[in-house]
Amino acid sequence: MKLDESLFTVPGVRRGLRFYVTGPTPCPYLPDQFERKAFTHLSQAAPDALHHQLSEAGFRRSQSVAYRPACPNCNACRSVRVDAQSFSPSRNQLRVLSRNSDLIRRPVEPRATREQYRLLKHYLVNRHEGGGMSDMGFREYAGMVNETPVQTALFEYRQGPEEDSPLVAVSLTDILRDGFSMVYTFFDTRQPKRSLGTYMILDHIRNAESYGLPHVYLGYWIKQSPKMAYKKRFQPLEVLDGPVWRRLEEDE
Template identity: 50%
Template sequence: MTALTRFPRFFVTSPSACPYLPGRQERKIFTELNGAHAGELNDALGRIGFRRSQSVAYRPSCVGCNACLSVRVVTGEFRPNATQRKLIRRHSDLEVTACRPWATEEQYQLLRRYLSARHPGGGMTMMDETDYADMVEQSPVSTYVIEYREPAERGGELVGACITDQQADGLSMIYSFFAADRPERQGLGNLIIMDHIVRARNAGLPYVYLGYWVKGSERMAYKTRYRPMEVLGPKGWSRLEEDAAAPVAEKQPAFA
């Protein structure tokens, strides 16, 4: 590993309005991911709470606030509850494909529908096709786009997608979007998470990284539905809730 990879240069953004807690400001620390060891660096940083966006790894570094907590699902011990099992059965007809990170017009149009339905005032609504292509394709690590489609006999429409990194110890869900305007397909976001948990567990990967959780934020509450979950604190990773341990399967490729 090169010295540049072992000792990356970090930078800090200027403060801006916090998107999760009113009246607060956010600041991020970040570094570039490039070169032959970008994947190793991303894995190491992911274990201490960093997230990837294109060729940058970042994490919150807010003055006087540590509300954003990294969370990950322990895949070997996850057992869906009755509601989650019902959701899996409801969408069991979907066809799921792991695709190489190549942006398509179909994906982009689904993203626009999703943002319009769920985040109409968000900054991502300004993204054009080039911005979306950069988000998908500018990845220096092992990345896939997981597509969720209607059955071929019903037209094969794309109804969900997730940009996903495969790291050494798990899958990191970078960004997911879906047909939030289809009442008959309610719960697609939850289904995508559970599909990733199953994929990771079958591949022998112990975790699915869900990004940041802010206690008390309604937008973030869904992340705590997947137990057991670990949260990153000053002393490292610990259980958000105690559960009995279960063995993890032998490692296999997550995206065979």
């Protein structure tokens, strides 16, 4: 099966970088589809610079690997990022910010804790039971968090300023030259009125704006997938179209 050669030619990225392709596995977003991924290792010279270049080219990070979809017959996955400096929250998003004004964001070193893991297991059972991560043990979680060759932070969100205040949400976030890349988030599903998933994105946008960083990377958006619909609520949203980032239109 022929793969698009552009997957292995990334503008602005150092020559000689070796890419690999995974075997086909069932797509978690589109029925009756199979996914493949092109990936390369970040554990080499100047990993932060390489990670930034690959992120601009639509790659995502998982531990020490950068990957992007490499499906021969499908291009539904679109890389998206929020224009943080032009973002203006909607009325509903302002209400979400207000409902969570009691939360304290605390950046910590990317080191897995049992407290985080308990929250993750609760989240997976209630939101993604039967999914690919549902049987994740603490060792696997620690690998997801600890094994990073690039600048990464864990943002813990607690109900109070003390270190032992109740933990309600966590975001594993990479720090890029031009913003934040939200690698993975999870939260307490017993507090649905908080809309914690939305709140963490809004908080990252607000944090990026305060630092003068232009973007918050949200990973992949799939128009046909209801699970991905929430990403279009963060306007203006940019989509990677070939080698160029452009504004995603409301009617797309």
